[in-house]
Amino acid sequence: xxxxxxxEHAPTSAPVxxxxxxxxxxxPVAEYRxxxxxxxxxYPEADAQDLDLLIARVMAVDAGYSxxxxxxxxxxxxxxxxxxxxxxxxxxxxxxxxEAMQADPTQDTGLGWG
Numbered sequence: 001x002x003x004x005x006x007x008e009h010a011p012t013s014a015p016v017x018x019x020x021x022x023x024x025x026x027x028p029v030a031e032y033r034x035x036x037x038x039x040x041x042x043y044p045e046a047d048a049q050d051l052d053l054l055i056a057r058v059m060a061v062d063a064g065y066s067x068x069x070x071x072x073x074x075x076x077x078x079x080x081x082x083x084x085x086x087x088x089x090x091x092x093x094x095x096x097x098x099e100a101m102q103a104d105p106t107q108d109t110g111l112g113w114g
Contacts, residue, residue, distance in 0.1 A: 028059065028065050028069035028070065028072055028073040029072065029076045029077050031063060031073065032055055032073035032076070032077045032078075035055045035059070036051065036055055039051050039054060048078075048079035048080040048083050049079075049096075051079050052078050052080050052096050053096055053099060053100055055073075056074065056097055057100045059073065060100055060101060067101060070097050071094075071097055074092075075089065075093055078096075
């Protein structure tokens with residue numbers, strides 16, 4: 001006989017890269033932070049700018065966020081901007097979003113994605 005009441009049941013969340021969609025987490029900043037946390041754990045040696053780009057791609061392609069929502073998330077929670085090494089936040093965000101939107105989602109990012 002098994003006692004199922006003593007087993008812990010952890011809440012499940014979609015793995016990194018699984019489509020979540022804005023309807024699941026409508027706050028793009030919260031989504032960005034969640035992805036950043038997950039990706040930093042997977043790629044602890046990755047450059048902050050590479051992670052920002054990857055997160056922007058995931059938000060656009062897998063989660064379906066708009067360009068404006070991704071801009072908002074990057075301005076509020078960018079790993080590279082938080083590092084203090086970026087001199088012009090607006091230019092950085094624009095460049096990152098543009099690159100993310102133009103990138104082929106099947107292209108290898110060098111982080112094991114694609």
